[in-house]
Amino acid sequence: MTDRVAVRIKRLPHGEGLDLPAYATPGAAGMDVVAAEAVELAPGARHAVATGLALAIPEGYEIQVRPRSGLALKHGIGVPNAPGTIDCDYRGELKIILVNHGEEAFTIERGDRIAQLVLAPVVRIAWDEVADLDATQRGASGFGSTGGHAALS
Numbered sequence: 001m002t003d004r005v006a007v008r009i010k011r012l013p014h015g016e017g018l019d020l021p022a023y024a025t026p027g028a029a030g031m032d033v034v035a036a037e038a039v040e041l042a043p044g045a046r047h048a049v050a051t052g053l054a055l056a057i058p059e060g061y062e063i064q065v066r067p068r069s070g071l072a073l074k075h076g077i078g079v080p081n082a083p084g085t086i087d088c089d090y091r092g093e094l095k096i097i098l099v100n101h102g103e104e105a106f107t108i109e110r111g112d113r114i115a116q117l118v119l120a121p122v123v124r125i126a127w128d129e130v131a132d133l134d135a136t137q138r139g140a141s142g143f144g145s146t147g148g149h150a151a152l153s
């Protein structure tokens with residue numbers, strides 16, 4: 001694997017005793033992050049789940065919060081803002097927004113792995129405002145303009 005990037009992390013008082021986010025396998029793209037609180041999510045409900053963690057991500061990076069596919073497939077638990085954006089200048093508590101798309105209530109216990117964190121480089125925009133844009137074959141066509149599921153002939 002490539003070299004790791006150091007990210008400062010602080011445990012908040014209610015995060016004491018919990019595992020720090022960690023890669024479950026040597027090739028995992030995301031670190032699983034655990035809940036610092038127990039939550040009962042009714043069908044259709046959503047909640048910003050505490051992690052008991054605060055971060056200082058280095059400039060030039062963000063952390064993306066992504067759902068766990070097992071929770072999604074088995075229980076309908078999603079991250080409604082996926083991929084959640086953790087800015088490098090955010091010093092508040094990392095929270096994981098979960099939604100229950102399933103038909104049954106879902107119980108999260110403190111210490112359960114609820115989502116995964118992916119560190120990603122950020123390339124920032126410098127607008128170059130112009131009067132006219134260059135022409136392309138696609139032009140303004142989009143949103144299915146090239147056809148449906150059938151192969152191109």
Ligand SMILES: O=c1ccn([C@H]2C[C@H](O)[C@@H](COP(=O)(O)OP(=O)(O)OP(=O)(O)O)O2)c(=O)[nH]1
Pocket residue numbers: 065081084085086087088090093094095096097
């Ligand atoms: O799933 C998430 C998404 C965001 N955040 C925190 C970190 C992020 O840096 C901050 C702001 O997030 P975002 O920019 O997505 O939310 P916003 O609605 O635009 O709020 P703001 O006006 O504070 O930027 O909230 C989380 O803890 N968890």
Ligand SMILES: [Mg+2]
Pocket residue numbers: none
């Ligand atoms: Mg914002």
